[in-house]
Amino acid sequence: MNRFMRVTVAATAAAALFTGTAFAREPEQIESTVTYTEDDSYFINIPSTIQVGSDCTVSAYDVNIAPGKTVKIKLGNLWYNEGIQLTSVNDPTSTMCVKFYDADGTVFTESNNLVSSFTTLRNETQSTTIRAEVDGKDENVVAGEYTGTVNFDIICE
Amino acid sequence: MSASKKIVIGIAAALITMALFSAFRYTNTPEFDSNGVVWNGKQEIVTQTEIDHVSIPCFDTLHFTAGSTNQKVNFYNPDNNSCYMNMTIELDETEIWSIDNIAPGYGVYSLDLNEPLDSGVYNNCRFIVRCFDMESNAEMNGANVVFDLYVD
Numbered sequence: 631m632n633r634f635m636r637v638t639v640a641a642t643a644a645a646a647l648f649t650g651t652a653f654a655r656e657p658e659q660i661e662s663t664v665t666y667t668e669d670d671s672y673f674i675n676i677p678s679t680i681q682v683g684s685d686c687t688v689s690a691y692d693v694n695i696a697p698g699k700t701v702k703i704k705l706g707n708l709w710y711n712e713g714i715q716l717t718s719v720n721d722p723t724s725t726m727c728v729k730f731y732d733a734d735g736t737v738f739t740e741s742n743n744l745v746s747s748f749t750t751l752r753n754e755t756q757s758t759t760i761r762a763e764v765d766g767k768d769e770n771v772v773a774g775e776y777t778g779t780v781n782f783d784i785i786c787e
Numbered sequence: 788m789s790a791s792k793k794i795v796i797g798i799a800a801a802l803i804t805m806a807l808f809s810a811f812r813y814t815n816t817p818e819f820d821s822n823g824v825v826w827n828g829k830q831e832i833v834t835q836t837e838i839d840h841v842s843i844p845c846f847d848t849l850h851f852t853a854g855s856t857n858q859k860v861n862f863y864n865p866d867n868n869s870c871y872m873n874m875t876i877e878l879d880e881t882e883i884w885s886i887d888n889i890a891p892g893y894g895v896y897s898l899d900l901n902e903p904l905d906s907g908v909y910n911n912c913r914f915i916v917r918c919f920d921m922e923s924n925a926e927m928n929g930a931n932v933v934f935d936l937y938v939d
Contacts, residue, residue, distance in 0.1 A: 670847045673844055673845065673865075674825070674842075676840060676841050678918060678927045679839070680928065685850075687840075689840075698840045699847075701845070779929060780928045780929075782928065782930045783933065784843065784930055784933065785932075
């Protein structure tokens with residue numbers, strides 16, 4: 631091995647040693663961000679049945695939603711003359727229309743169906759009152775019980 | 788024997804007799820069946836107000852695994868309800884899963900979709916809850932919970 635080769639090998643070895651020493655003294659640090667998202671959750675109480683002519687309440691509780699979000703409850707199926715259709719238990723051909731009103735007496739319609747907006751804090755309960763009234767019935771309406779169901783649309787946005 | 792000794796002996800005899808009697812009485816206390824039931828802590832008492840309502844557990848986000856029909860969820864009928872629940876998931880008004888007759892206090896941890904889903908975010912999906920009286924099976928009011936489905 632000539633002198634040039636010896637010098638080159640010695641320089642390379644020294645550089646490798648120096649580099650290794652440098653890494654050992656200053657370990658590389660890699661940052662990693664830890665994130666977690668707790669999904670929004672809440673409970674809505676809806677009336678299981680609604681007695682026409684009586685008030686009933688819709689409420690929200692255990693609301694755990696992100697700041698700025700709102701839970702909205704709407705009447706979802708006001709498709710029958712802006713109300714819902716009740717049908718006679720005894721005679722399915724006999725029907726009537728029931729409309730819903732807020733506490734101020736304003737009628738809900740298919741386009742104005744927002745019952746309430748809740749931004750309640752946890753461990754609090756907020757409620758709102760609605761009322762159902764018969765809107766129209768045939769002159770030939772038969773006596774007996776009438777039934778129908780309301781579907782509440784619930785959205786958090 | 789002196790009078791004082793007789794008194795001391797008499798008192799000692801009386802005390803021993805009382806101690807033996809007490810010990811016999813406590814060790815031979817007859818066991819009897821109690822009325823009532825074994826107390827396991829306070830129970831939830833459902834009031835009439837609660838009976839008249841249905842409690843709907845709501846959410847605004849679900850996370851599913853792409854390419855798999857089996858998914859993990861937390862759907863349940865709260866035990867303070869007094870109705871059966873039928874549950875359905877609709878995506879673009881197409882039913883992708885449903886189950887009937889979930890009693891109060893019961894729920895679903897795992898479900899099988901009708902079809903596996905591709906990755907993506909599906910907005911305005913619907914979790915439809917239909918409620919039925921536990922005696923007459925008459926349908927009661929229900930709810931449609933709107934949510935966003937994230938499939939990864």
